[in-house]
Amino acid sequence: MKRALLTGNKAAAWGARLARVDYVPAFPITPQTEIIETIGNWIDNGEMDCRMVTLESEHSMLTAAGAAAATGVRVFSATSSQGLLYAMEMLYTVAGWRAPFVLVNVSRGLAAPITLEPDHNDVLAARDSGFLQIHCSTCQEVLDSALIAYCLAEDERVRLPVIVNMDGFYLSFTREPVQIPDTKIVNQFVGEFDPENIRFSASAPVSQAVAVLGGTPYSYFRYETHLAALNGLAVYDEITEEFANTFGRRHDAVEAYRTEDAELVFVMMGSFATKAIDAVDGLREAGWAVGVLRPRLLRPFPADHFRRALAGKRGVAVIDQNLSMGKGGVLHTELASALYARAECSPVLVSFIGGLGGRDISLEEFYEMAAVTRKAVEDGEAPPPRLLYTKGELREVKKLQAVAHAERQELGKEQ
Amino acid sequence: MYRIRYHGRGGQGMKTASRILGTAFFLEGFEVQDAPRYGAERRGAPIFAYVRASSQPINERGIIRRPDLVIVADDTLVAIPAAGVLSGLTNWSVLLISTNETPDIWEKRLNFSGQVLKLPAPAEVGDPLELRFVGSSCTGAAARLVGVISRDSLERAVRNELVQLGEGVIEKNLGKALEAYDLIGDHAGAVREAEKIPVDGYEKPEWVELPFEEARISAPAIHGAATSVEVKTGLWRTMCPVIDYGQCNRCWWVCSTFCPDSAISVDEQGTPHIDYEHCKGCMICVAQCPAHAIQIIPEHQAEMAGGQS
Secondary structure, eight states, X not given: OEEXXXXXXXXXXXXXXXXXXXXXXXXXXXXXXXXXXXXXXXXXXXXXXXXXXXXXXXXXXXXXXXXXXXXXXXXXXXXXXXXXXXXXXXXXXHHHHTOOOEEEEEEOOOSSXXXXXXXXXXXXXXXXXXXXEEEOSSHHHHHHHHHHHHXXXXXXXXXXXXXXXXXXXXXXXXXXXXXXXXXXXXXXXXXXXXXXXXXXXXXXXXXXXXXXXXXXXXXXXXXXXXXXXXXXXXXXXXXXXXXXXXXXXXXXXXXXXXXXXXXEEEEOOSTTHHHHHHHHHHHHHTTOOEEEEEESEEESOOHHHHHHHHTTOOEEEEEESOOBTTTBOHHHHHHHHHHTTOTTOOOEEEEEEOOGGGOOOOHHHHHHHHHHHHHHHHHTSOOOOEEOXXXXXXXXXXXXXXXXXXXXXXXXXXX | OEEEEEEEETTSOHHHHHHHHHHHHHHTTOEEEEEEEOOSOOTTSEEEEEEEEESSOOOOOSOOSSOSEEEESOGGGGGOGGGOTTTTXXXXXXXXXXXXXXXXXXXXXXXXXXXXXXXXXHHHHSOGGGGXXXXXXXXXXXXXXXXXXXXXXHHHHHHHHHGGGOHHHHHHHHHHHHHHHHHTGGGTTOSOOOOOOOSTTOOOOOBOOOOOOOHHHHSOOOOHHHHHHHSOGGGGOSEEEEEOTTTOOOOXXXXXXXXTTOOEEEOTTSOEEEXXXXXXXXXXXXXXXXXXXXXXXXXXXXXXXXOOO
């Protein structure tokens, strides 16, 4: 075992390398490209025994990934943002094939307007596809999650592809100390991919993409995929228990930080959740009973884990780094549905939208969110959803609009 | 926790410099987080990088709002608001600047009450090629300023981070880093770890309700013609192309055609003119000119010679 400074992208590449993947279909996109470059270099140097093919688009990349996985080889790929959306048709399709493989998504806000920095609208667009989703908050978790994801995807009770998500910049380009486990131990943990009855091979034609007319067979196949995804909950818990015993690191489906005696809880996913941990330490010093819950597993949704962890809590600040247009925060909605009409578990849920397009969330803002949530508990009523956006930021945008207005006038004069 | 921010231009090696410092901290047993931050810009655009180091695991992420040390590898960045060099500076912060001017000039100019420390800028040293090593010099100085990194760890960090660049490059950078480490010795330990912001008396964020605005205002449209003129990409240059009109054979098209930013125009006599407000200093014109009539001079020298930019 070696401890080294690695970016999230390098950690993802290490995950693929240690899982001994056979095939990597690839297409570059910022901020994911370093993953593909790293694996490409290792293949060139003979450090990784693997076939990499660059495809002409993410749509083809996902098709190749699903088809290869269906032949019984271990497949890894990675994308981000617009690339994930471009592949969306195939995301649903290969999940329907029940082809297990691992796709790393490096979260980046969606256009328009274009940005390079992260939020979770890209990966949440794949929420209903049949891919399971693991969300990471540190570079270490990226490496570990890739290994866990292969165990989860390939388990015969699941057999679905898995997305491992990390935030662009905040993890992808950020170096942190990462334990790189020994190959031998990883080999024992991940094991060989045993595709059993889904092997698709030469001279034995199989159609993966059957057409079914009428809702009866369709409903069957779709609901079977849903049941497989739900099985993922128990399977995930088993795998992470074994992971903890093997490597000494816990990656629970819902990570809990100082929640046992907490009255108020922050709920959020991704790398910004470590900022919440920092804020909780500060608030605890000042005597506030506050904790953090972070879903690592978003699909399947760990509803029971949340119910257990939130039993008896008084207030929850859900911080969504995403925005469903015309509705609000996705995690807030999901959590509300999981807690609805549960007498033992009915905290006031306060919705915050923050971190869109990589917009920072400051320590003071966490303190303030705790204060707002405490007030909501006292009032017994949640305030309207709050976008984390300051007077200074609005002033900045107003200035840009003023410049644009002046330019329009200038252009008008010239014409 | 140490919070250190680097400011430089794309191509000046800020990412590598920040990684050398990160690795040096790591070798001293610190928990470390280092990261570059940039957009879609090219060479010469302002970029920054940050390094956090602590004896405890680091949960902070992203922008460093209140830096203990700000490193400026290129003093022309101070005047560019988008570079954000001065953001979050307090009298607690140390400003390390690669410059030709004296620290007290910067203190006055910036109305800055913290400590300003100077590294002699490469242009002052005389050889423009020295510019390539400004990152290593800055990191050597920073390693000494935090007071917890040994000369040996700095050396190992330079070797680790530059291993793929070959022995010659390593030796040169190592020389620069160690030279700066020794030069700034009087100020060893000047940079200290700031305390975490306490809950009591924290500054409340001034959140606002975002008002609805009609699509003609709130849709993200920009006006190409005017915007391109207003963005002074000439500020990105570190090196400056200068036409020697005695050598120019008035071919009327080569340099202007190859310029990717349409920053060279040709007048009726066939004489090319460089638009220094928008030339990014890519030097493609220099490479393409068949008469070898375009020279490269460091931006500092160009400014002093008559302010092309």
